[in-house]
Amino acid sequence: MGSIVRTRRDMSARVCTPVPGEVTPRGTVQGCILPLRPAPARTRTPPVHFSALTLARNALSHHESWPQLWRSPAPRSSYDVIIVGGGGHGLATAYYLAKEHGICNVAVLEKGWLGGGNTGRNTTVVRSNYFYPQSARFYDFSLRLYEGLSRELGFNIMLSQRGIINLAHSPHQVELLARWANALQLNGVDGELLSAAAVRERLPLLNAAPGARYPVAGGLLQRRGGIARHDAVAWGYARAADQRGVDIIQECEVLGFLREGDRVVGVETSRGCIRAPKVALAVAGHSSVLAQKAGFRLPVTSYALQAFVTEPLKPVLDCVVLSLATGTYLSQSDKGELVVGGGLDLYPSYAQRGNLPTLQGVIAGLLELFPCFSRLRLLRQWAGVVDVVHDSTPIIDKTPARGLYINCGWGTGGFKAIPGGGFVFAHLLATDRSHPLAEPFSLRRFATGALIDEAAAAGISH
């Protein structure tokens, strides 16, 4: 298959050497390779290629001899790039820095455990049915990366493109969906309008009784939308970045920044000071907290976004369903649990738990759509702290503090953007220029007025 790309590392020069046949890194890296002391010798087992054969071989030893997917090194005193935040975006950024730009002397600092923030708290939906061209280009790029990711990382992210259906409950909503479907097709993204009959056929459990509170009037289907295994995305990127020499350091909280004049030259952490000429933030709901430590503010408000899962069922739902009117959406996981999400809690919060009134509202919406789920019990409920921006469009840019870069503003939809976000953020870090796909996602837009108001246009229920 050739799906795992390995690199040999020249330990003294601390640059990556691609193996023959690999796409060579672009020659755009400037000023990032520092003269450093030789790296300490590391013991590393070669990466496992997951296959039926290795699975069978490890079964003979009761699956007790699989190697660790990544090392847990102690932080060194300096790196070329420090990425703060070991979630999907941080890890993907590290991976693409190494793979696309040959910058492997990178540390990813995570205050908790890898993928334990929003990467482990989302509802795993991937889609690219955005309204505006700037968003559609970016999110479709991200979805295309997802489509090849299992093979690229040699790690099954369990992408299931089962389709996502947005429901319309009135003729007016059907008109909005028609406008939306037209925009998708103009943007080159797949999207098609479904009749009420087609929706009922695809979703037989949906409440289509004559007296239904939310009658079905139609739907918008993106066939390439679906779900992926969120942990596997984090683990796959972590393993691939680690193989290329990236240090992933967990339980290492960033407490402040090291400054030289107006430049950020490193971070002060719970495990000591670490220096780097470039520091990148990928910390979602905590972006404002770190920005404040660096002396500037962001157009971000942090909210709790809840989700919950029911007890497992036999297969009852083979696509992702989202209702504009009730603000509820759901899918069925491969384990059989219904994964349900809804709108934001109604006031800013850094608590990863969510409040009861919002949970009740989401459940009420769920049961209006699917009355047959009323006897299900909830197994787990949780919340993530999301970084909401006024126009629901991300920020990938340099910051007012020189040497400090930021990737934030994904709000309620960061998971689907992980591959694309990591790719364009790595480009910004390596070249000091925005990737063409990320140029509209600047911090400047809040002064110039070039906002991309996806909140209204894409019908996101927040």
Add this chain to the structure above:
Amino acid sequence: MLRIRCPWCGDRDEPEFRWGGEVPIVRPGPPRQVSEAQWAEYLFMRDNPKGWVRERWVHALGCRQWFIAVRNTVTHEIRSTRRIGDPLPELDG
């Protein structure tokens, strides 16, 4: 479920209230002398603190009066609520 003390109506349940943004936010002026950056700061940039914050709330399903609350964004504890027009409460104390 939070219980929030409306300065006019007393303790009521959370769904009766709406959050209305952090305070104080002072409009810059006069308009001709305000730069784009200052407008952006006024319109969009927020402290968004982790911890205690002063906020405007409205008792939307009650007396419909706005008031000021001092709330913790981690614990959701509301330390005090005051009527608009009362002196703005200090954050530390």
